[in-house]
Amino acid sequence: MLAEIITIGDEILIGQIVDTNSAWIAQELNNIGIRIKQISSVSDDREHILAALKEASKRADVILITGGLGPTKDDITKKTLADYFGVGFVENKDALDNVLQIFSRYNRPMLDVNRLQAQVPANCEVILNKNGTAPGMWFNVDGKIYVSMPGVPHEMMYMMEDSVIPKLKTSLKLPFIIHKTILTVGEGESYLAERIADIEDALPSYIKLAYLPKLGQVRLRLSAYGEDEVLLKEKINEFSAKIVERVANVVAAEEDIPVEKAILNYMEQKGFTLSVAESCTGGYISHLFTQHPGSSKVFFGGAVSYSYELKESILGVKNETLQKYGAVSEETATEMVQGALLNFKSDYAIAVTGIAGPDGGTPDKPVGTVWIAVANVNKMVVKKLTFGNKRHQNIERSAISALNMLNTLLH
Amino acid sequence: MLAEIITIGDEILIGQIVDTNSAWIAQELNNIGIRIKQISSVSDDREHILAALKEASKRADVILITGGLGPTKDDITKKTLADYFGVGFVENKDALDNVLQIFSRYNRPMLDVNRLQAQVPANCEVILNKNGTAPGMWFNVDGKIYVSMPGVPHEMMYMMEDSVIPKLKTSLKLPFIIHKTILTVGEGESYLAERIADIEDALPSYIKLAYLPKLGQVRLRLSAYGEDEVLLKEKINEFSAKIVERVANVVAAEEDIPVEKAILNYMEQKGFTLSVAESCTGGYISHLFTQHPGSSKVFFGGAVSYSYELKESILGVKNETLQKYGAVSEETATEMVQGALLNFKSDYAIAVTGIAGPDGGTPDKPVGTVWIAVANVNKMVVKKLTFGNKRHQNIERSAISALNMLNTLLH
Numbered sequence: 068m069l070a071e072i073i074t075i076g077d078e079i080l081i082g083q084i085v086d087t088n089s090a091w092i093a094q095e096l097n098n099i100g101i102r103i104k105q106i107s108s109v110s111d112d113r114e115h116i117l118a119a120l121k122e123a124s125k126r127a128d129v130i131l132i133t134g135g136l137g138p139t140k141d142d143i144t145k146k147t148l149a150d151y152f153g154v155g156f157v158e159n160k161d162a163l164d165n166v167l168q169i170f171s172r173y174n175r176p177m178l179d180v181n182r183l184q185a186q187v188p189a190n191c192e193v194i195l196n197k198n199g200t201a202p203g204m205w206f207n208v209d210g211k212i213y214v215s216m217p218g219v220p221h222e223m224m225y226m227m228e229d230s231v232i233p234k235l236k237t238s239l240k241l242p243f244i245i246h247k248t249i250l251t252v253g254e255g256e257s258y259l260a261e262r263i264a265d266i267e268d269a270l271p272s273y274i275k276l277a278y279l280p281k282l283g284q285v286r287l288r289l290s291a292y293g294e295d296e297v298l299l300k301e302k303i304n305e306f307s308a309k310i311v312e313r314v315a316n317v318v319a320a321e322e323d324i325p326v327e328k329a330i331l332n333y334m335e336q337k338g339f340t341l342s343v344a345e346s347c348t349g350g351y352i353s354h355l356f357t358q359h360p361g362s363s364k365v366f367f368g369g370a371v372s373y374s375y376e377l378k379e380s381i382l383g384v385k386n387e388t389l390q391k392y393g394a395v396s397e398e399t400a401t402e403m404v405q406g407a408l409l410n411f412k413s414d415y416a417i418a419v420t421g422i423a424g425p426d427g428g429t430p431d432k433p434v435g436t437v438w439i440a441v442a443n444v445n446k447m448v449v450k451k452l453t454f455g456n457k458r459h460q461n462i463e464r465s466a467i468s469a470l471n472m473l474n475t476l477l478h
Numbered sequence: 479m480l481a482e483i484i485t486i487g488d489e490i491l492i493g494q495i496v497d498t499n500s501a502w503i504a505q506e507l508n509n510i511g512i513r514i515k516q517i518s519s520v521s522d523d524r525e526h527i528l529a530a531l532k533e534a535s536k537r538a539d540v541i542l543i544t545g546g547l548g549p550t551k552d553d554i555t556k557k558t559l560a561d562y563f564g565v566g567f568v569e570n571k572d573a574l575d576n577v578l579q580i581f582s583r584y585n586r587p588m589l590d591v592n593r594l595q596a597q598v599p600a601n602c603e604v605i606l607n608k609n610g611t612a613p614g615m616w617f618n619v620d621g622k623i624y625v626s627m628p629g630v631p632h633e634m635m636y637m638m639e640d641s642v643i644p645k646l647k648t649s650l651k652l653p654f655i656i657h658k659t660i661l662t663v664g665e666g667e668s669y670l671a672e673r674i675a676d677i678e679d680a681l682p683s684y685i686k687l688a689y690l691p692k693l694g695q696v697r698l699r700l701s702a703y704g705e706d707e708v709l710l711k712e713k714i715n716e717f718s719a720k721i722v723e724r725v726a727n728v729v730a731a732e733e734d735i736p737v738e739k740a741i742l743n744y745m746e747q748k749g750f751t752l753s754v755a756e757s758c759t760g761g762y763i764s765h766l767f768t769q770h771p772g773s774s775k776v777f778f779g780g781a782v783s784y785s786y787e788l789k790e791s792i793l794g795v796k797n798e799t800l801q802k803y804g805a806v807s808e809e810t811a812t813e814m815v816q817g818a819l820l821n822f823k824s825d826y827a828i829a830v831t832g833i834a835g836p837d838g839g840t841p842d843k844p845v846g847t848v849w850i851a852v853a854n855v856n857k858m859v860v861k862k863l864t865f866g867n868k869r870h871q872n873i874e875r876s877a878i879s880a881l882n883m884l885n886t887l888l889h
């Protein structure tokens with residue numbers, strides 16, 4: 068069963084927002100055995116939307132559309148869908164009740180444009196939007212299912228979970244797709260490929276292997292497609308086990324999780340605790356850990372010590388050290404990680420200090436110079452890394468490098 | 479001048495990664511006056527890639543392709559491009575030198591598959607990849623420009639900045655696109671639309687107005703398209719000024735920046751400093767501030783106090799308060815924000831404590847309950863917010879709400 072996602076809105080095409088909806092929708096559909104054939108982002112333009120709908124309906128059976136349902140003039144998705152299906156509009160009572168209820172909850176007067184949001188194409192089934200005024204719409208035309216949803220992430224997500232996914236499951240006879248991912252840290256893509264070449268060559272035709280490299284990590288993803296769930300699971304587990312056995316020294320997780328989640332799982336199982344002292348990563352490492360449910364069992368928190376003063380007062384870095392070696396130095400990184408272990412009373416700690424840029428570099432410490440320390444009470448590893456001049460990249464690469472170092476220290 | 483972006487790789491279609499490349503590329507192209515007609519994500523499948531190339535070339539003059547250039551078997555972009563153009567392969571000396579140099583830098587033996595990376599379609603011009611082994615490729619066929627780049631963000635970004643953008647500028651006669659964005663905080667989309675309806679109706683046909691709502695904020699984006707740069711700038715500034723005058727009470731910035739950047743700019747100009755005390759947002763607010771260059775002039779840093787112990791030791795929250803009212807309470811939020819002001823010695827502070835979920839809720843404090851405090855030495859605002867049960871959403875909405883509250887306190 069194939070689906071396509073069409074996201075509508077100029078804001079994606081001019082790069083003002085990153086399309087996070089599509090990845091989320093793709094995961095949800097994959098979980099119920101629907102593969103995504105294509106994701107297309109198109110503009111708020113009638114002809115272009117019509118063409119995209121037509122093309123998608125040739126390739127897929129399910130077309131999920133997000134965006135362009137707001138009350139303002141630039142939003143034309145609903146009108147264009149009615150044209151596409153050649154139908155007029157009707158006022159939907161449930162959608163109108165929902166709009167009225169939302170306005171009464173916030174105690175604000177309802178405008179004419181909001182009442183218009185309850186008008187929907189005559190051939191659709193309304194999907195209630197409990198978080199907003201724009202209703203979702205479900206169309207079943209010529210054996211194809213079209214679903215139109217708002218582009219606001221939390222409105223779309225609740226609608227998918229509460230209505231669209233359950234309705235797709237009951238409407239369609241779905242095949243099985245099974246993915247299995249192995250996370251490796253510290254070995255390059257082509258070396259991994261060479262180490263497991265014979266296993267890859269022996270894969271049956273219904274299992275695909277993909278290499279997903281990212282900053283010192285490579286995820287190996289096996290995907291099996293077919294009707295026989297038991298066979299697919301058995302075969303994918305068999306080949307996954309062979310690969311894990313072969314490259315065991317670099318395996319961080321046998322499931323599709325990011326490295327910080329692999330660290331949290333391992334540390335929770337061992338009863339270890341963690342704190343951080345972040346300078347140039349500015350809270351990003353903490354955010355990576357705390358985005359995961361249950362992280363509080365392992366992660367105590369820590370300091371974002373952007374200023375000299377906070378490095379001294381919260382972490383106990385000596386003023387002398389900062390004056391003599393600078394904030395970006397092996398000595399400061401060392402004192403930061405030791406300060407975190409001592410003051411935050413965790414078993415392990417991470418410290419990062421560097422020049423994220425684009426300004427602040429000097430000839431001997433150019434932008435992109437980063438010192439990372441990871442430690443427990445018995446052992447410490449300190450490393451200098453040199454990245455480029457892109458602030459976002461430097462923050463991300465520093466964080467991932469620190470996580471990779473902690474993962475290696477733990478194992 | 480129209481362009482399309484094609485991203486190739488199953489990892490986007492199964493939702494394993496979010497496509498951040500496209501938004502970045504779209505911004506870069508918009509800056510030089512190239513509009514994006516469509517962004518398409520397709521799988522590592524020969525026929526599908528061929529079809530996508532053909533469709534894109536009908537709609538656009540420039541086709542930028544990312545992904546599928548790795549050394550492993552699942553990567554087929556290069557082979558498919560050669561088929562698309564009907565050409566064979568040649569070994570490119572510069573690309574080979576680059577591969578050799580990268581392997582000698584890391585002091586690792588080169589594999590046969592890596593040498594193959596220097597093989598490129600005979601009709602392409604090689605774009606050097608200084609951060610990786612896969613060369614970029616530039617094709618100029620039948621008046622259309624095709625550029626193929628790796629999907630790894632930092633490899634693609636350096637290639638775009640160093641080579642592709644300059645080469646596009648010299649190869650094409652480019653029209654002008656001017657965007658102007660106004661960030662508003664605290665007024666709903668439809669109310670804003672009603673307040674400026676007459677201004678919107680008076681817009682000339684070459685200027686479009688879009689409403690981009692997000693969590694208590696609405697960005698108003700004016701876009702002007704045409705040949706006469708002076709006229710476009712004059713008109714867009716004229717209409718932007720009219721809108722800003724009309725809704726001045728809710729304008730946070732007159733440029734396309736996120737609210738935390740508007741706060742940093744305003745505080746820097748006033749000489750104010752800021753610190754944070756984050757519990758349920760777990761470093762995310764710090765990350766939002768510190769991702770911006772120059773944030774250290776305003777932002778001192780702060781505490782990620784996930785545990786009771788750190789709330790007490792770093793922020794000075796009383797143990798009695800935590801025991802009596804709980805970590806998620808008005809009293810704890812108040813002591814956290816006061817602790818941040820006192821211990822971190824900033825002019826302003828933000829404190830957030832809540833239950834991000836999915837676990838940890840109780841009947842009187844369900845998941846999604848969040849207390850936020852913003853303060854300076856003279857004034858404090860504390861608010862309780864109630865969100866849903868999605869952890870990521872709760873973290874993001876808590877952070878944005880805190881930023882909106884600080885923005886309002888500042889003005």
